[in-house]
Amino acid sequence: MSFISLLWVLLLGSLLGLELIGKVPPTLHTPLMSGANAISGITMLAALTLIVKAEGNVPLLIIGSVSLGFALFNVVGGFFVTDRMLAMFSRKPSNKK
Amino acid sequence: MNLPVIIKFVIDLLAVLLLALGIKGLSKVKSARDANRLAAFAMSLSVVGLLSYYLGTSGIAIQSWIWIIIGSIIGSLFGAILAKKVPMTSMPETVALFNGCGGMSSLLVALGVAIFPISGGQENFDFFKSLINEVSISVSIFVGAITFTGSIVAMAKLQGWLSTPGWTQSKVRHFVNIVFAVASLIAFFDLINGNTSSIWLLVIVSSLLGIGVTLPIGGADMPVVISLLNSYSGIAAAAAGFVVDSQLLIVAGAMVGAAGLILTQVMCKGMNRSLVSVLFGGSLSAQSTASSGSGEYTNITSCSVEECALTLEAANKVIIVPGYGLAVAQAQHTLREVTKKLEQNGIEVVYAIHPVAGRMPGHMNVLLAEADVPYEQLKEMDVVNPDFPATDVVLVLGANDVVNPQAKNDSSSPLYGMPVLDVQEARTVFVIKRGMSAGYSGIKNDLFDLPNTSMVFGDAKKVLNDLIGELKDLGVGEK
Numbered sequence: 139m140s141f142i143s144l145l146w147v148l149l150l151g152s153l154l155g156l157e158l159i160g161k162v163p164p165t166l167h168t169p170l171m172s173g174a175n176a177i178s179g180i181t182m183l184a185a186l187t188l189i190v191k192a193e194g195n196v197p198l199l200i201i202g203s204v205s206l207g208f209a210l211f212n213v214v215g216g217f218f219v220t221d222r223m224l225a226m227f228s229r230k231p232s233n234k235k
Numbered sequence: 236m237n238l239p240v241i242i243k244f245v246i247d248l249l250a251v252l253l254l255a256l257g258i259k260g261l262s263k264v265k266s267a268r269d270a271n272r273l274a275a276f277a278m279s280l281s282v283v284g285l286l287s288y289y290l291g292t293s294g295i296a297i298q299s300w301i302w303i304i305i306g307s308i309i310g311s312l313f314g315a316i317l318a319k320k321v322p323m324t325s326m327p328e329t330v331a332l333f334n335g336c337g338g339m340s341s342l343l344v345a346l347g348v349a350i351f352p353i354s355g356g357q358e359n360f361d362f363f364k365s366l367i368n369e370v371s372i373s374v375s376i377f378v379g380a381i382t383f384t385g386s387i388v389a390m391a392k393l394q395g396w397l398s399t400p401g402w403t404q405s406k407v408r409h410f411v412n413i414v415f416a417v418a419s420l421i422a423f424f425d426l427i428n429g430n431t432s433s434i435w436l437l438v439i440v441s442s443l444l445g446i447g448v449t450l451p452i453g454g455a456d457m458p459v460v461i462s463l464l465n466s467y468s469g470i471a472a473a474a475a476g477f478v479v480d481s482q483l484l485i486v487a488g489a490m491v492g493a494a495g496l497i498l499t500q501v502m503c504k505g506m507n508r509s510l511v512s513v514l515f516g517g518s519l520s521a522q523s524t525a526s527s528g529s530g531e532y533t534n535i536t537s538c539s540v541e542e543c544a545l546t547l548e549a550a551n552k553v554i555i556v557p558g559y560g561l562a563v564a565q566a567q568h569t570l571r572e573v574t575k576k577l578e579q580n581g582i583e584v585v586y587a588i589h590p591v592a593g594r595m596p597g598h599m600n601v602l603l604a605e606a607d608v609p610y611e612q613l614k615e616m617d618v619v620n621p622d623f624p625a626t627d628v629v630l631v632l633g634a635n636d637v638v639n640p641q642a643k644n645d646s647s648s649p650l651y652g653m654p655v656l657d658v659q660e661a662r663t664v665f666v667i668k669r670g671m672s673a674g675y676s677g678i679k680n681d682l683f684d685l686p687n688t689s690m691v692f693g694d695a696k697k698v699l700n701d702l703i704g705e706l707k708d709l710g711v712g713e714k
């Protein structure tokens with residue numbers, strides 16, 4: 139991938155992000171923030187790449203592994219906690235007696 | 236093109252599409268939960284795509300597998316446990332903690348690549364390529380470090396582990412932060428000049444900058460800061476994408492970065508604050524104590540729980556205004572008991588939710604939903620404001636600044652212009668509060684002085700429990 143095409147990817151990705159969130163009800167600000175936050179843990183892919191390409195370099199393997207741990211903490215925790223919040227909104231029909 | 240490349244391309248494309256749909260869906264109540272799961276699925280898909288690509292091309296060494304498994308298990312386990320255990324009241328600091336760790340991850344990746352250049356990353360080594368590499372490594376470290384330390388400080392402040400030290404409110408802090416910023420710029424140019432050891436300077440100085448910028452910001456503005464830091468962690472991820480040459484990382488990081496920025500903007504608007512004043516203005520209370528400590532309370536009416544119960548019993552329409560104080564007292568369940576009794580007596584009960592009630596926009600909705608309050612009873616500010624004149628009783632529980640009429644009437648008030656709930660229009664207002672202390676902004680609340688306002692002093696949970704007892708004695712809610 140050339141640098142220029144990566145810049146295009148960056149530009150289009152940013153525009154997409156700007157477009158996606160138009161009107162968000164305040165109710166959803168916290169879940170949305172936490173969900174988007176989980177997605178930013180996508181750096182786990184970079185950590186994986188680092189580990190795979192380390193080729194037996196132990197310090198690098200450790201750095202990659204710690205980085206992967208931090209990223210997955212972000213991703214797994216972020217998605218679970220978002221789901222927990224959103225589950226409360228969808229529970230309403232059950233307690234209407 | 237060989238097969239692994241094509242497969243990875245298709246999977247990446249699909250993952251980006253699903254992530255975009257996920258973010259989109261998260262902004263609507265109906266689709267939010269599925270959207271969150273969709274995004275989680277897209278993330279796991281992207282991992283499968285990456286691993287299958289390496290399996291199909293260079294292969295993955297056993298040693299690498301071991302470290303992958305160790306890192307994944309520890310990270311996921313801690314993440315899952317924290318996500319399950321943490322109480323809903325401390326949601327903002329949890330988001331901050333997760334976010335900080337995302338930033339840390341980007342920082343470590345860039346650091347790893349900088350110290351041990353990966354083979355294959357630089358096969359066609361030329362000046363331009365290595366320049367890009369160094370710039371992206373620096374950006375990733377810089378933004379990642381700020382995200383990490385900033386988020387940790389934000390978390391510590393929300394948890395109450397850290398207060399806002401007085402010296403951080405002085406003008407000196409701008410000078411200190413400028414020094415940090417300049418130092419990181421120097422480290423950055425030194426790095427590009429080929430001096431690898433200055434990378435540590437960059438790490439240290441940008442970490443300090445993250446602390447220096449976040450520490451002076453007052454608690455009320457913290458949600459905005461967390462949202463902004465969330466946007467940063469997206470930018471850090473995109474920068475890490477340049478470091479390891481991954482389009483998927485760049486797209487996803489850019490999306491989160493841009494979406495986080497918009498969300499930050501929306502939140503600022505809800506609080507009537509500009510982003511600049513949040514970041515550089517210091518905490519609101521520090522500016523306002525001088526200008527708006529204007530006068531003491533002169534006309535406070537305090538009343539007993541019993542009187543409150545009697546008034547409630549005679550009401551037709553009651554509006555509850557919950558604030559963070561309610562959440563701190565963990566009284567949302569007790570409140571639900573009270574409102575159930577009132578409803579059984581045929582009294583109409585509605586909850587008025589200010590956009591920034593709680594510690595984060597939408598936080599109060601989550602907390603009330605946790606206490607089984609029906610979603611239909613939660614009314615947003617613009618919907619409920621015209622209803623106040625026709626309301627008999629308003630119960631203000633642990634809310635303060637969001638019901639301050641100064642925001643409408645007093646153009647000299649720092650709150651002026653902030654959208655507020657017009658509770659004073661109602662016939663009777665009860666404010667349940669521990670004492671006469673000021674709200675988050677540190678500003679006197681004119682509402683308390685009004686003739687139709689009565690204060691019920693006490694801990695929210697205790698007062699509500701007493702209220703249940705009084706209502707029971709009055710026979711309210713008994714069939």
